[in-house]
Amino acid sequence: MSTRARPTGGGGGDLEVADFQRFARAVQLGSWLGLVPSRQQSGESDTHGSITKTGSRYARRILVEAAWLGQRAADPGRERNKPGNVITVACARELSCFLWAAATAP
Numbered sequence: 001m002s003t004r005a006r007p008t009g010g011g012g013g014d015l016e017v018a019d020f021q022r023f024a025r026a027v028q029l030g031s032w033l034g035l036v037p038s039r040q041q042s043g044e045s046d047t048h049g050s051i052t053k054t055g056s057r058y059a060r061r062i063l064v065e066a067a068w069l070g071q072r073a074a075d076p077g078r079e080r081n082k083p084g085n086v087i088t089v090a091c092a093r094e095l096s097c098f099l100w101a102a103a104t105a106p
Contacts, residue, residue, distance in 0.1 A: 016059035020104050026097035033060050035093040051089055060092070067091035 023029045030036050033056060038049040053060070067088050 016056040016062075017103075020100055023100060026100040029100045030093045030096050032056075033063065033093075033096055035060060035063070035089060035096060063092040063095050064088060067095055 017029070020029070023032065027036075031052070032054070034052045034054040036052060038052050040047040040049065071084075071088055071091060
């Protein structure tokens with residue numbers, strides 16, 4: 001059996017978050033999932049680092065896999081010369097914001 005990651009399905013992220021209403025904004029869900037960059041601030045300097053990786057590892061993995069699979073069809077962001085992993089995580093964060101909007105819509 002291969003040790004490669006496989007798509008895990010669509011319902012897992014919903015089960016991990018359980019109640020989307022506890023997040024007032026989509027950005028808070030992305031932060032809870034750990035899909036936002038870490039920041040180091042001191043005086044005038046403001047440095048962005050790697051993602052924080054807080055929250056649910058399982059939900060984050062599902063979103064990153066979904067973004068990775070979506071990226072295979074369309075190659076977004078390559079014109080900006082960004083590394084593939086950076087683009088994939090950014091797409092996963094946008095996907096989490098979309099899911100929050102769909103789950104909290106009246």
